[in-house]
Amino acid sequence: MLAYHAQTVHTYRSVRTQLHSIDWEHQPRQYKRYTETLTRITLDKQNPEHRFFYLIGGVTAQKSYPGVTYALRTNPSAGALYPTEVYVQIRGVKGFKDGIYHLSPYESALVLLHPLDEEEGVEPFLHVKRVIGCVFLFSALYYRSSWKYRDRAFRYCLHDTGHMIGTLEASCTLNNTPYRILYAIEKKALNKLFGFGSEEFFLSSAIVGEEDKTFTCKALLMQLPYVDGTGGFEKNRFIEDSYAMTCELTPKFQTKMALFDVDKERLKQAIWKRRSIREFTQKPLLEEEFLEAIAYISQPIVSDCDVDVEIYAIINRVEGMGQGIWKEGKYLQNGDFARKAGYLCLEQALGEKSGVTFFLVGHDAQNYQAMIQKAGIIGHRLYLISEYMGFGCSGIGAYYDEEVAEFLQSDGMVLYALAIGR
Numbered sequence: 001m002l003a004y005h006a007q008t009v010h011t012y013r014s015v016r017t018q019l020h021s022i023d024w025e026h027q028p029r030q031y032k033r034y035t036e037t038l039t040r041i042t043l044d045k046q047n048p049e050h051r052f053f054y055l056i057g058g059v060t061a062q063k064s065y066p067g068v069t070y071a072l073r074t075n076p077s078a079g080a081l082y083p084t085e086v087y088v089q090i091r092g093v094k095g096f097k098d099g100i101y102h103l104s105p106y107e108s109a110l111v112l113l114h115p116l117d118e119e120e121g122v123e124p125f126l127h128v129k130r131v132i133g134c135v136f137l138f139s140a141l142y143y144r145s146s147w148k149y150r151d152r153a154f155r156y157c158l159h160d161t162g163h164m165i166g167t168l169e170a171s172c173t174l175n176n177t178p179y180r181i182l183y184a185i186e187k188k189a190l191n192k193l194f195g196f197g198s199e200e201f202f203l204s205s206a207i208v209g210e211e212d213k214t215f216t217c218k219a220l221l222m223q224l225p226y227v228d229g230t231g232g233f234e235k236n237r238f239i240e241d242s243y244a245m246t247c248e249l250t251p252k253f254q255t256k257m258a259l260f261d262v263d264k265e266r267l268k269q270a271i272w273k274r275r276s277i278r279e280f281t282q283k284p285l286l287e288e289e290f291l292e293a294i295a296y297i298s299q300p301i302v303s304d305c306d307v308d309v310e311i312y313a314i315i316n317r318v319e320g321m322g323q324g325i326w327k328e329g330k331y332l333q334n335g336d337f338a339r340k341a342g343y344l345c346l347e348q349a350l351g352e353k354s355g356v357t358f359f360l361v362g363h364d365a366q367n368y369q370a371m372i373q374k375a376g377i378i379g380h381r382l383y384l385i386s387e388y389m390g391f392g393c394s395g396i397g398a399y400y401d402e403e404v405a406e407f408l409q410s411d412g413m414v415l416y417a418l419a420i421g422r
């Protein structure tokens, strides 16, 4: 197991003894804002070309409490802290000037950071030839999350970025556009190129476009000013070191594309309406619904580092199916484990009252960054297919790692938990 993962497990004891106070007065900002002097393209939700970008992390709802209003987005986020930022290189796309943009959910806009010459691009940092279309780059501003979750926050940055890639996948599905993820990119060089401080780092990229194999771009040179995306940054050396130690990956290509047999209009509604369910009525799911969800989340994900992620399902309430621990079409153990599942999710009722509580498990410490992002992508698919079929889902990042592994009789790393149901 990777040292970072082992050192950030929750245990019954740790959650009771490692109490830290959260400084609610000084919560980091959730938006990175570039200077107003830069050109912007405000995204018009009615325009399909703009909507493609808008659905990647865009704001879809407002939640108001006395004195404060929160914007909720197409992507869920641990603690609604939104550490992930999205940048995109656009080349040869009608209606957009070639350039490097920041995708700003705050302004619902693409902010032009650097106009692009024909000869240059980010492609050399991704080890690809010139891309006609979009090259997305995903980073995390870890302090937004470590402010609350301390060392465990690096995991959430990876989950959240996986969810963000999930929003890109869904937007591509609506547009009938293929995409592929590249994890093995020159992260450190890109961090420097984009003028990041140590609080922000790239985690992955995605290509939505055609690669022109006949043309090699020159590595982009640009001078971007440093922009403080959090305010009040407090360094976490453990997270920064863990990031640096996990940047190198062993390629493991997946070229098979997902086939989502869905009604596009219904999917569009699901993307706009997606929310985390807060409470289950405990009405059961149907067996067909469970199996459809499994088929959807198990579709391949095209990438250069496709790590195996095992899906365990604790069947609590599914009509037509017995209760028990289910994995890949077989029961590992029969029985009512609903209370146990709730306990394992740090005593959260979501884990107990669900139709099904999932645990995702992986073994590949060499490819940690890609592995947890993949768990996030699978999680995002589960959210969308649940919404699509008319029930709910919630990600659960807090669980007793070692006890979950023991319960599942696995020696792997528990990557993520999710609950679905009515």
Ligand SMILES: Cc1cc2nc3c(=O)[nH]c(=O)nc-3n(C[C@H](O)[C@H](O)[C@H](O)COP(=O)(O)O)c2cc1C
Binding pocket: 072, 073, 075, 076, 077, 078, 079, 080, 156, 159, 160, 163, 274, 275, 276, 277, 348, 350, 394, 395, 396, 397, 398
């Ligand atoms: C990685 C991750 C972990 C999460 N963990 C929990 C959790 O342990 N408990 C919970 O109730 N919600 C959890 N959530 C749901 C978030 O609280 C929710 O996404 C956020 O409040 C935004 O709301 P929305 O998803 O409805 O847009 C998690 C979400 C993500 C992406």
